[in-house]
Amino acid sequence: MEGSEIAQEALEQAQQMWSFAEGWVMSPAAWSQFALLVVAFVMALLVARRARPLLTRLLTPPKEQTHALARLRRFVLVFVPLLLPLLAYLFTGLGESVTRSVFGSGAVIAFGKRVFLFIAVRILVREIIHDPLMKVLGRYVLIPVAALYALGLLDPAMQKLDETIVPLGNLSFSLLFAIRFLIVGGAIFWLGRWSNEQSNQFIKKQEEMRPAMRELTAKAMEIAIFGVAFLLVMNIMGISLTSLAVLTGVIGVGLGFGLQKIASNFISGVILLLEGQATVGDYVELDGGEAGTIVKMTARATILETFDGRWIVVPNEDFITTRVVNFSDQGSANRYEAPFSVSYDTDINLIPDIVEAAVAKHPGVLDKPFPPDCELRGFGDSGVDFAVEFWVEGIDDGKNKFMSDVLFLIWNALKDNSIEIPYPQRVVELKGSIETRSS
The missing domain is CATH 3.30.70.100 (Alpha-Beta Plaits)
Structure with missing residues (x-):
């Protein structure tokens, strides 16, 4: 009995879908929307073919230029492959407004518009994004979200994810919150890392500053940028900082026990940068026999490069607690x-x-x-x-x-000057007579 009911329900659903498809095929509004969709794509294709070479020429600076405007032009140039799908999305949106005003509906052309947006997202992830973290987020989060949006299933999927609660001890959160946290956090921290790289390059070009001061300023900028990024993520996600009091206490206990060496090395690195007794470019030798040129100073350790090209990682604490011979002293x-x-x-x-x-x-x-x-x-x-x-x-x-x-x-x-450079010589003195034998 149950089998016949299921079959009857499936048959009714199939009949409804067939009626909908038949009505869509016979509908002038549907065909007009499809025609506008094709026209919008052709227009976007023609405009992109003419505009892309012009944009590439305008946005490509000479190779020798490295100033801020040249870097900005190179950054914008990377997004030129998105020109075609974005133009198609724009023209399709104009066509959608026309069909909705004339026929009162625009489902077909709206679906095409969402498809063009999905194509743009796919190009962005595959051809433009090269950062490993952002590429993973784009491949496994952004593209699936764009696909669901194109199919009109994004709202039901988000509702389902929001209803799925994940318990974690005394805390609980929805899958939708976790996905949003990954996307927003990844994007903000990627932007923070990019900003940190740009600020480091700018600070290292300030040759009037002492090397130690440049390193200290770069470290301060790094801490400030990622601190602001962390607070920004917490604020966007609606997480109260007071709720992190327990986590802060756990971190404090960890610093007092297992992480004390890391904290000691971090503070030692700050002291080194403040005092300027050893900085990047100096040739140093430690009590333990490690010797080389300082090529990098991180929060935990100092990197020495030997004359044979090897890198030695020395904890910052060793520069404070042991004797260090600095042969360079900033170029002396x-x-x-x-x-x-x-x-x-x-x-x-x-x-x-x-x-x-x-x-x-x-x-x-x-x-x-x-x-x-x-x-x-x-x-x-x-x-x-x-x-x-x-x-x-x-x-x-x-x-x-x-x-x-x-x-x-x-x-x-x-x-x-005909001056002789001697070589070791030894004089052998024989005492007594030397007997010879006749054969």
């Missing part, structure tokens, strides 16, 4: 010395002038704070030991930069 000069020896047959009174003049020819060797200084260091087993001290701007790149060039200059200067 450094002293090196190159040892060498000459033969005992040499007139050693001539050596200082010859070597100092030769080393001074190197373009990287400085006259201040002191010019090259050749000193007698001792009398060795094989020759007379000298060393020339010289100052350069920056750090010797391993063993084969300033030092190698200076040693070449010393070698050539000594050879040009």
